[in-house]
Every structure is written in C-alpha cells, then in structure tokens.
Amino acid sequence: MRYLKLLGIFYKYSLVSELEYRAKFLANVFMSVFWLGWAIVSVAVFFLHTDKIGDWTWPEVLMVVALFTFFSGVMEALLRPNVGAVLDQIRDGTFDFVLTKPVNVQFIASLRNIVVWRLSDVVIGLGLIVYAMSQMHVVPTLGQVVLFVWMLLAATAIVYALWLMMVSLAFWFVRLDNFTELFYGFYQAGRYPVTIYNGVVRVILTFVVPIAFVTTFPASALLGRIDQTTTIIGFALAIGLFIVSNRFWTFAIKHYSSASS
Amino acid sequence: MIRKYLALLRRSLAAMFEYRASMLIWMLINVMPLVMLAVWFSMSEGGPIAGYTQSDFVSYYLLLALVQQMTSVWVIYELDYEIRHGDLSIKLLHPLNPLHDYLSSNLADKVLKPVVLIPLALGAWLIFPTMHYEWTPIRVLVLVAAMIAAWFIRFMAQYIFGLLAFWISDSMTLNDIWFALAEMLGGMIAPLDLFPPPVTAVAHWLPFRFMLSFPVEIVSGRLTATDLAVGVATMLFWVGLIFVIYRWVWRRGIRQFSAFGA
Numbered sequence: 001m002r003y004l005k006l007l008g009i010f011y012k013y014s015l016v017s018e019l020e021y022r023a024k025f026l027a028n029v030f031m032s033v034f035w036l037g038w039a040i041v042s043v044a045v046f047f048l049h050t051d052k053i054g055d056w057t058w059p060e061v062l063m064v065v066a067l068f069t070f071f072s073g074v075m076e077a078l079l080r081p082n083v084g085a086v087l088d089q090i091r092d093g094t095f096d097f098v099l100t101k102p103v104n105v106q107f108i109a110s111l112r113n114i115v116v117w118r119l120s121d122v123v124i125g126l127g128l129i130v131y132a133m134s135q136m137h138v139v140p141t142l143g144q145v146v147l148f149v150w151m152l153l154a155a156t157a158i159v160y161a162l163w164l165m166m167v168s169l170a171f172w173f174v175r176l177d178n179f180t181e182l183f184y185g186f187y188q189a190g191r192y193p194v195t196i197y198n199g200v201v202r203v204i205l206t207f208v209v210p211i212a213f214v215t216t217f218p219a220s221a222l223l224g225r226i227d228q229t230t231t232i233i234g235f236a237l238a239i240g241l242f243i244v245s246n247r248f249w250t251f252a253i254k255h256y257s258s259a260s261s
Numbered sequence: 262m263i264r265k266y267l268a269l270l271r272r273s274l275a276a277m278f279e280y281r282a283s284m285l286i287w288m289l290i291n292v293m294p295l296v297m298l299a300v301w302f303s304m305s306e307g308g309p310i311a312g313y314t315q316s317d318f319v320s321y322y323l324l325l326a327l328v329q330q331m332t333s334v335w336v337i338y339e340l341d342y343e344i345r346h347g348d349l350s351i352k353l354l355h356p357l358n359p360l361h362d363y364l365s366s367n368l369a370d371k372v373l374k375p376v377v378l379i380p381l382a383l384g385a386w387l388i389f390p391t392m393h394y395e396w397t398p399i400r401v402l403v404l405v406a407a408m409i410a411a412w413f414i415r416f417m418a419q420y421i422f423g424l425l426a427f428w429i430s431d432s433m434t435l436n437d438i439w440f441a442l443a444e445m446l447g448g449m450i451a452p453l454d455l456f457p458p459p460v461t462a463v464a465h466w467l468p469f470r471f472m473l474s475f476p477v478e479i480v481s482g483r484l485t486a487t488d489l490a491v492g493v494a495t496m497l498f499w500v501g502l503i504f505v506i507y508r509w510v511w512r513r514g515i516r517q518f519s520a521f522g523a
Contacts, residue, residue, distance in 0.1 A: 027431065041445060045450055049311060050310070185292040186292070188292070189296045198299070
C-alpha cells in the first residue's frame, strides 16, 4: 500500500512538470497517432493479397497491432526512462542515494520515473482493441475477459522482467543502447501474430525472447482461441522470468562499487 | 582532397576498430528485413503473390538487407550532440568543412563491413541456392552506383535534419518521420510492386525508393532497360536536389549558429 502511495506521488510530480510543456505534449500525441497509422498500413499491405495471415483475419490482426501499441506505451512510459536514470546515477555516483532510501531498491530504481505523455500509446492501444472487437461484432464473454486480463498481467510481468535484466546490465556497461535496441528489434516482430513465423523464428519468439506472450497470446485470449496449456505456460513464464530477473538484479547490485569516493 | 580523405579515413578506421564488438551488435539489430522476409515467406507458401514466389522474396529481402547495411547512416546523433554541446564550434575552426569529417567516419564503417558481410552473403547463398539475380556487367555497375547514391541520399537527408537543430529542438522527431516514410515507401515493408497501383506509381518518383529499394530492383529482373534508364535519371535528380538543399541549409545554419555561439 505504501508503495502504491509512493508511486502516486512520483507520477503526480512527473505529470505536473510535464504539463509545463503543452506544445510538446500535443506533438507527441500526433506522433503516437502517426505511428499507429504506420503500424496499421504495414499490416494492411498483406491484406491486399490475402484475407488471412497465419490464420488471423484483418480485425483479429488489428488486435495484435493494438497490443503491440499498448506495450510500446508501457515500455516507453514506465520502463525505458528508468534505464536511462539508473545509467546516469551509476555514472555520477548518485546511485548511492537510491541505495540508502528506506524502500526496496529494485522498486525505486525500476519504477521511479515516468514519461506521462507516452501513456497515449496505451490509451490508443486500448481504443483500437475496442474498435477491432466492434468490427467483428462480437462481445467477449466474461471468461474471455478474465483470461485476457490474466494474460495481460503475465505479459506486463514478462516485459518488466526483461527490462529489469537490461537495467541490471548497467552495473557492468557504460552504455546500454546496444541491448535496448536489440530488444526493440525483436519486439518489432511482435507486430504480427506469431503463427505467421515458421520453425526456429517462432520458437525464439515464444520461448527465448517471449514476445508472443506479450502481443499474440493476450489477443488470442480475448478472441477465445487460446488453449489452456498456453495460459499456464504464460503464467509460469511470467513468474519464472520475474524471479530470475530479481535474482539477477540482486546479483548486479552486489557488483556495484560506488563511483564516488 | 584525396590525401585529406585518406588521412581522415585512417583516423576513423582506427576509432571504429576499437568498437568492433558494438559494430557487430548494431548489425544484428537491423533485423527488419528478416522479419518482413519471414512474413512474406510464409504467406507465399501456397503460391506466388502478385508474381513473387518464395525464392523471389528471399532474393529480394536478402539483397535489401545487404543494401541497408552498406547504406546505414547515424550522423544525426553525432551532429545533434555536437550542436547542442558546442563541439561543432571547434570543428568550424578547422580548415575543412565538417561535412567531410562526418562523411569519412561513416565511410570507415563501409570499408570494414564487407569483412563481415561477404561471409554472411556466401552463407546465405549456401542456405538458399535458389536465390537468383540478373547479373549482367552493366546492371552490376549500375547497382554499385545506385548503392552509392542511396547512401549519399540517406546521409545528406539525415545531415540536413541534423542541421535543423540550429533552429528547432525537435529535429530528431522530423528525422523519425522521414525514416518511417522511407521504410514504408522504400520497399522495406513490401516490395513496391505489391502496393496498390496508384501508390506504386507515386512511390516510383519519391526519394525513398532510391534510399533502399532501387538498387535491389536493378538486378531483380523486373526492370526493363527503359525503367532502368528512367530510374537512374530520377535517382540523379534526387542526388542533385538534396545536395542543393544541403548547401542552402548549411549557409543559413552557420550564420544562425555563430549568432548565438560567441
């Protein structure tokens, strides 16, 4: 509870300071819409030549695009800003102050910063999900919604764990853009349902860099086309990655030897 | 001038050699052609799409990946940093236009890359022996010229966006939009033939085609001699225009810069 309250204070503070730059805010909303349009066109090209890709119809693929946009927003708003902050703190030696705060270090280091306007991608993603559902004229059952939220939580945990592992690397490397960009390279593949990839590529995207659990499977959950095994694997993967990333973070912190003094 | 370049190039090569590991990682990052290939590959399993067979897609995207590697550009990040931190002022004191400095550092990358790319290309050939290109001597010559032109257009466009940092703070965002349009209309998401005919027709005249897709088209066996000639003429037009725009922006930018630099 105390942690939620802390987050509330941090985020309110960020919001207030960002509201000072309203023109920038508008420009960024424009960019979100631009990128959404770009993502939609990049899928629409395929539907000029076929009516299904990887067994997914047009509105169904839109759901995957929506989740792709949603998690881009989550990563850009909540996760990436903290990677930059930790890097700076380690370099300047101010990470000492983070360590001495009377709260969990992983919590404050990985969630302290937020770029509020990037949440526009989250909102747009949710809007696109609603639009795609209305295009299909289906109302999801309660069971499907529950499964969807379940898979969404698992996806959030997976994304968080992957970024936490990247932050942890900051204790050894001066720059991390190599790693974050490599991750984004894989993430790009999540714009399409994982079923269109064959063989090795699909295995990599499902189990090695589990982007399939971030964009494809939550969409299949809401469409009622997910099987039980996948939901269980997703949950296990989320918990497993969360624990591994936490261990790795603890290990990395031990490696830290202040830059000051 | 050539001696100056050799000196600059030697210096940049030495610097680049220090960071060879990170260069390799940056090459791995450009997986976009491979992602798009994977998608089109599985889509064309049931039969050709608009005349493109599976092996056509392989030929198209693997050469596209090579062109992308050999035309990669990142000058805006250097330029943006140096304008904001005032490092550019020092370069302005040198008796050489800073453009050459940035160009040579990019060229060093292009000199080193074939060391990795040639073995990769041979490997790809072994895996996909059905890859096929129209290797006539003239087309290969034009291909090389078109790759240089593609690199030049990419570089100058990004340089111009970088120079806009003299006036505005969002030059990076403009560059992002330009890059997104280039991916869409330059043949990355799909070969340009696969767009609706009106879009294809417009895309043929836009600069984006000459930043990526045109070199591949030259040897794809889909361009007639007339198409080729028209394409080369359009390419030369964009090369010339972008250079003129650069000159204009540079002259005005320098005046702007010294105005608040002092």
